[in-house]
Amino acid sequence: MKFVKNYRCTLCGREYSKNEKLYTCPECGEKGILDVEYDYDGLKNILSQSYFDNNRNYSMWRYKDIISVEDEYLDETLRVGWTPLYKSKSLADKIGLKELYIKDEGLNPTASLKDRASAVAVIKAKEEEKKTIACSSTGNAASSLAGNAARLGISTVIFVPERAPQGKLAQLLIYGAKVISVKGDYKETFELSKKAIDHWGWYNRNAAINPHLVEGKKTVAMEIAEQLRWHVPDWVVVSVGDGCTIGGVYKGFYDLFQIGLIERIPRILGVQAEGCCPFYTSYKENEPLRPAKENTIADSISVGVPRNPVKAMNAVSKSGGSWITISDTAILEAMKLLGSTEGIFGEPAGVAGLAGLIKALNENVISNDESVSIIVTGNGLKDVKNALAAVEAPIICNPDINQLKKYLSGLQ
Amino acid sequence: MKFVKNYRCTLCGREYSKNEKLYTCPECGEKGILDVEYDYDGLKNILSQSYFDNNRNYSMWRYKDIISVEDEYLDETLRVGWTPLYKSKSLADKIGLKELYIKDEGLNPTASLKDRASAVAVIKAKEEEKKTIACSSTGNAASSLAGNAARLGISTVIFVPERAPQGKLAQLLIYGAKVISVKGDYKETFELSKKAIDHWGWYNRNAAINPHLVEGKKTVAMEIAEQLRWHVPDWVVVSVGDGCTIGGVYKGFYDLFQIGLIERIPRILGVQAEGCCPFYTSYKENEPLRPAKENTIADSISVGVPRNPVKAMNAVSKSGGSWITISDTAILEAMKLLGSTEGIFGEPAGVAGLAGLIKALNENVISNDESVSIIVTGNGLKDVKNALAAVEAPIICNPDINQLKKYLSGLQ
Structure with a gap:
């Protein structure tokens, strides 16, 4: 601090x-x-490129000086962050883009970007000597909280909407969380969690309410910058639900820019599902945010009443970015494309960024000679049901080579 | 090379x-x-502790000099390896062990240890200019092959037994593999894949057949040693199916010992499921390996006719280790225990090591004052069905605080 x-x-x-x-x-x-x-002036004195070149902590805590946590408990957490940033060859060619990078956030300990926020949340709970920590979530924030809290011996109470995918639910229960599955949408889930947190006085990990969580999430942007040797891409593309992640992405680049580690802030493209796009609608109509329906397979970004509107809208407007929406069909197509060209399996909200990028290229929001980094926010294993809907079933075969020869006749 | x-x-x-x-x-x-x-003498001249201290490649390729691959394609693969090794606090206390380390292999790109072998396999296929690579697998070897091959633009043909869990199947199909789901057990699956590979001349990633795959898998042992500053634990515990992984674990420590980076090879405890334990039976009865039934929820180690018996048996006998079996119930208990105390979610075969360790402590095979590293070989998200069988369902609640107060009455 x-x-x-x-x-x-x-x-x-x-x-x-x-x-x-x-x-x-x-x-x-x-x-x-x-x-x-x-205190950016103070930070300028210690955070140089050579400081990071010599920093051997390959986790999000390599940026601890610029996160609102004390040092005391950092060694005890799960290892969050320093996920790979891949330079694409075949996918970039396929979608007609000069330079594409893919940040695979599914390789965090509980398999989503949300671990960056949850790691900070459990540190703050420890600092405040809280024994229990709670949140409402469409899934990933909850499962990451439960996992990160378990590691530090903190109890968790989790409020999820009934629609949460099985994979995320399994994580919660295995991590030992008390899980309340709320009959209702995300808004009702959030409201009940708020009442309960007020009643019991637990530490509150609801991302919009808690100012420290964006400070954790921003490390994804810092890593993208550092992994590109501090030469940021023209665009960073990220899917948007509650608005905290895109807020964090902007904050990360903003901090680095203030410290002088990067020369500019990339434009940020916020991607929403057509079936749930309050930010996009507000942006297009130049009207205040209105509650939206929640009708998309991308459960992680299915948030009709976003709780962090200011930071999200600022991220796009201040970076000179844009908003875009994509269909569920485009999401499933993007899932297959990313998997088969790059070997990365993202959940629906995780690949929404790629779907958004493809549409942005088609609509000339992003041009072919620009450089872009997409952020795959969560692992596809969290939502196997939707993944299986994206693909054809395998052939079922008796142990008979002749049957097989027929099936694979075209193969080299 | x-x-x-x-x-x-x-x-x-x-x-x-x-x-x-x-x-x-x-x-x-x-x-x-x-x-x-x-050539260990040659390796001794370059591989010192200070060489690794200054090696900034935090993936399995930091050990490339001692893996049977050329350098040419290493930069193009997914980022495999350098998974976290956690020192346990609460779990060690709970099971009454002085010193426990947990290697979370679920954080590899396709969420299992098998990525270490598949990364080598795709490099070898590139070196031999093969366009297609094939394997038979209970699941993880296949999904890791499909993912790693997709990244390098290689086609994959995968033979899986019909029982493969949905998560692993989803991975295969999203990675764009041709999947043949074989009506039969692992042995029949293996035989059909062999016939097909002979017919088409694809590169063969069947782990026992291919000598390079153990060379990839061994890097997990090298990382454990390096992450403990070259002071290896008394025991390393790993679950065993086909026998290649435990063979790799031994080989990794053996290599480091030959080079002089470690002072001894840890004892290796091989853990098998009671419902499929050909190695354990052979060890106990001092008889040659006989085919066993395949009857366990731990699909990754459900291999009735192991293809790598020599290396597996050697790993235990030459390290002065032992074999143990555990029930499916013990596996599910271990899954909950690991999740709730350490925030790590392993698949059934992934947590079998912990179940084996607990039994080994109870039976005084391992004593309480020893140091042990378990290897969690795969992520629990790959097999959500079994995870949900391990836990109680969550409470379902209307958005009503009074209902909740009743449910959570005991909480702090």
Whole structure:
């Protein structure tokens, strides 16, 4: 916390001391989401390219000086972050793009980007000596919280909408969480979790409410920059639900830019599902955010009432980026394409970025000679049902070579 | 390949030039599994602790000098290896062990240890200019092959027994493999794949047949040693199916010992399921290996006719280790225990090692004051059905706080 200066409300601009244990702005209430501000001049003195060249901590904690946590418990967490950034060959060729990078966040400990936020959440809970931590989630935030909390001996109470995929549910239960499956949509799930957290006083890992979680998520952007030797791509593409992840992506690049480690902030393309696109609608119509229906297979981004609108809208507008929507069919197509060309298996929300990129190329939002990094936010194993819907069933065969010869007649 | 000296048949001892493109010993046939031998004196001159301290390649290729591959394609693969080794606190306490380490192999790109072998297989296929690569597998070898091959633009033909879990099947199909689901057990699956490979001349990734795959798998042992600053634990525990993984674990420590990087080879405990334990039976009865039934939820180690008996039996006998069996119930208990205490979700075969360790402690095969590393060989997300069988279903709740208060009345 040494380089944290203060918190600032993203609505009213009020400043709060870093020593206060706040979630949201006491003046603005729940919508007054706080931003963590840093002493960039102080950070400039220690965070250079050569500092990182010599930093042997290959996890998100290599950026600990610029995350709002103390050092005390960092050695005890799961190993989150420093996921691979692949340079694409065949996929880039196939979609007609000069330079494509793929950040595989499915290789985090509980198989999604959300581990970056949950690792911070469990550290904060330890710092505040809380024994239990709670959140509502469409799935990944919950399973990552349960896993990361288990490692540190913290209990978890998780509120999930009934529609959560089996893989995510299995993770929760195996990690020993108390799971409340709420009959209702994400909004109702969120509201019940809020009431319960107020009642019991647990630590609150709801990403929009808690200002520290974006600070964890931003490390994905920092890694992309560092893995490209601090030469950021023209665009970074990420799928958007609650708005916290895209907010984190922007914050990561913003911090690096303030410190002088990168020369510019990439444009950010926010991708939403056609069946649930409140940000896109607000952007297109230039109107305030309105509740949207939740009708997409991409459960992780199926959020009709996003809780972090300010940071998400800022991420796109301040980076000179754009919003786009894609169909569920395009998501399943992208899943197969990414798997078969690059060997990366993403969940529906995880490959939505690729689907968005393809559409953005077709619509000339992104041009073919630009460089782009997509972020695959979660592993496809979390949602096998939808993956199986994307592909044809295998041939079933008796142990008979002649039968096989017929089936594989075209193969080299 | 610079430091590869030759191949040697594990049955007859004949030596073959490293320039021959062999799978098994031409004299002994399919059972004449080859071992890759290295120029340890040459390796001693370059592979020191300080060499590894300064090696910035955090993947299995940091050990490339001691793997039977050329350098040419290494930069193109998925990022396999350098998975975390966690020191346990609460789980070690709970099972009454002084020092416990957990290697989470589920964080490999396709979520299992098998990626280490598949990464080598696709490199060898490239070196031999093969366009298609095939294998038969209970699941993980296949899905890792399909993923790793897709990344390098190689086609895959996969033979799986009908019982393969949905998660593994989904991976295969998303990675674009041609999948043949064989009506029969693993043995019949293997036989059909062999016929097809002979017919079409594809590159053969069947782990026992192909001598290079153990060379990939051994890197898991090398990482355990390096992550413990070259002070190996007293025991390493690993689940056993076909026998190639345990063979690889032994080979990794053996190589390091020959080079002088470690002072001894840890004892190796081979864990089999009660419902499929040909190695254990052979060991206990001091009789040759006999075909066994395949009756366990741990599909990855459900191999009634293991194809790599020599290397597997040697791993235990030469390390002064032991064999043990565990029930499916113990596997499911271990799954919950590992998840809730350490935040690591392993598939049934992945947590079989922990179940074996617990039994070995109870039976004084391993004593409480020893140090042990278990290897969690695959991610639990690959087999959600069995995970859900291990736990109680979550409470389903209306968005009603009073209902909740009743349910959570005991919580802090």
